[in-house]
Amino acid sequence: MPPADNLMDKLVSLAKRRGFVFQSSEIYGGLGSVWDYGPLGVELKKNIKERWWRSMVHEREDIEGLDAAILMHPKVWEASGHVAGFTDPLVDCKHCKNRFRADDPRIKGTPGQPDAQCPVCGSRGTLTAPRMFNLMFKTFMGPLEEAAAVVYLRPETAQGIYVNYLNVLQSSRQKIPFGIAQIGKAFRNEITPGNFTFRTREFEQMEMQFFVKPGTDGEWFDFWRHERMKWLVGNLGIRAEKVRFHQHTKLELAHYAKDAYDIEYEFPFGWNEFEGIHNRTDFDLARHQEYSGKKLDYLDPATNERFVPYVVETSAGADRTTLVVLCDAYHEEDVAGEKRVVLRFRPTIAPLKAAVFPLVNKDGMPELARRIYDDVRNHCNAFYDDGGSIGRRYRRQDEAGTPFGITIDGQSTQDGTVTVRDRDTLAQVRVASDRLVQFLGDRLRG
Numbered sequence: 001m002p003p004a005d006n007l008m009d010k011l012v013s014l015a016k017r018r019g020f021v022f023q024s025s026e027i028y029g030g031l032g033s034v035w036d037y038g039p040l041g042v043e044l045k046k047n048i049k050e051r052w053w054r055s056m057v058h059e060r061e062d063i064e065g066l067d068a069a070i071l072m073h074p075k076v077w078e079a080s081g082h083v084a085g086f087t088d089p090l091v092d093c094k095h096c097k098n099r100f101r102a103d104d105p106r107i108k109g110t111p112g113q114p115d116a117q118c119p120v121c122g123s124r125g126t127l128t129a130p131r132m133f134n135l136m137f138k139t140f141m142g143p144l145e146e147a148a149a150v151v152y153l154r155p156e157t158a159q160g161i162y163v164n165y166l167n168v169l170q171s172s173r174q175k176i177p178f179g180i181a182q183i184g185k186a187f188r189n190e191i192t193p194g195n196f197t198f199r200t201r202e203f204e205q206m207e208m209q210f211f212v213k214p215g216t217d218g219e220w221f222d223f224w225r226h227e228r229m230k231w232l233v234g235n236l237g238i239r240a241e242k243v244r245f246h247q248h249t250k251l252e253l254a255h256y257a258k259d260a261y262d263i264e265y266e267f268p269f270g271w272n273e274f275e276g277i278h279n280r281t282d283f284d285l286a287r288h289q290e291y292s293g294k295k296l297d298y299l300d301p302a303t304n305e306r307f308v309p310y311v312v313e314t315s316a317g318a319d320r321t322t323l324v325v326l327c328d329a330y331h332e333e334d335v336a337g338e339k340r341v342v343l344r345f346r347p348t349i350a351p352l353k354a355a356v357f358p359l360v361n362k363d364g365m366p367e368l369a370r371r372i373y374d375d376v377r378n379h380c381n382a383f384y385d386d387g388g389s390i391g392r393r394y395r396r397q398d399e400a401g402t403p404f405g406i407t408i409d410g411q412s413t414q415d416g417t418v419t420v421r422d423r424d425t426l427a428q429v430r431v432a433s434d435r436l437v438q439f440l441g442d443r444l445r446g
């Protein structure tokens with residue numbers, strides 16, 4: 001494998017070349033740390049989200065789905081603590097106008113003092129003392145830009161779940177313990193974003209809030225922690241040696257959390273968090289009860305006990321998980337003296353499942369290939385490619401992570417069989433074209 005920093009550059013370049021990820025507004029020079037998913041990227045991310053939704057919502061009787069709006073009542077963010085506490089201490093350079101986190105290790109000296117040195121322009125004494133800066137994006141609702149109409153783009157999807165918890169409980173006739181799952185966009189005005197799609201200002205979360213009786217929260221916390229790790233390795237196929245838990249120390253714990261574990265992946269730029277499991281106690285529901293004046297406690301029908309439920313949260317970044325899958329899939333290898341770059345996605349999450357190639361563009365091969373392609377894409381996302389040598393077409397699909405390459409050759413027009421090339425083993429088998437869909441289906445399930 002290439003050195004780590006180099007690996008990230010290669011991945012960014014492949015992501016653009018093959019249509020996974022593009023920089024936002026690139027023709028205007030790009031917008032800082034905002035990214036767009038191209039034709040292959042949108043499929044990959046969608047497949048990951050669909051698998052999450054299936055395991056969380058469809059395969060469990062005790063979790064319901066929700067899609068809450070991005071804009072919420074401003075009081076929500078007062079109750080959640082985000083207005084007062086969701087802040088970073090920042091310093092400005094009065095000379096070059098750059099802004100940094102106060103704990104940026106590149107800053108030499110103490111910001112606000114004459115000895116402090118700006119890490120960008122190198123000026124001394126130009127850094128301001130740290131000031132608190134809220135990370136929520138603000139916007140204005142209605143035609144007048146007046147304070148009364150200030151709303152925020154949500155910095156997490158979780159609050160949409162808390163404020164709907166009674167609606168869901170009553171309409172679904174669930175009983176505690178039960179959960180609510182949601183996939184949606186969230187926004188944070190990060191001051192030091194970076195590392196490709198790892199830290200971005202607009203991102204998508206896959207969050208599940210599990211409501212439990214106080215006292216059972218520790219058990220459920222352990223359950224969900226292990227369940228999530230099992231899913232990442234068993235379902236997405238992430239290599240077990242590349243993921244680990246990191247338990248938050250007292251200092252790292254968020255204001256609402258009693259216990260928290262990050263799930264970290266060994267990215268080319270080091271171990272970093274891409275999912276978290278948090279015991280949020282009754283903090284959020286109790287605060288919403290206080291701020292809204294509405295009763296949010298639960299009456300246990302079995303014991304007649306009343307309590308405000310505790311919440312165990314599993315919070316994953318859809319973009320970060322997609323980046324994990326990309327990094328984990330990337331392989332370079334030597335095939336017969338030639339370098340091959342291949343993305344080894346699990347077939348279930350690969351953007352394209354199969355590519356269909358006529359060996360040459362004559363002798364009835366393109367017509368047969370077209371018919372086979374139409375048949376295959378009725379069942380799964382497939383690609384047709386008749387450009388260039390067959391070796392180059394295989395190579396392009398290796399870079400796209402397409403698990404199966406189907407070639408229609410001279411023999412195909414005689415006996416109706418095609419070759420199916422396996423992306424990982426490079427083994428080729430001949431399959432009767434009328435059995436092809438079944439053959440692929442068996443390998444794409446799971």
Ligand SMILES: [Zn+2]
Pocket residue numbers: 093094095096097098118119120121122123126
């Ligand atoms: Zn400066």
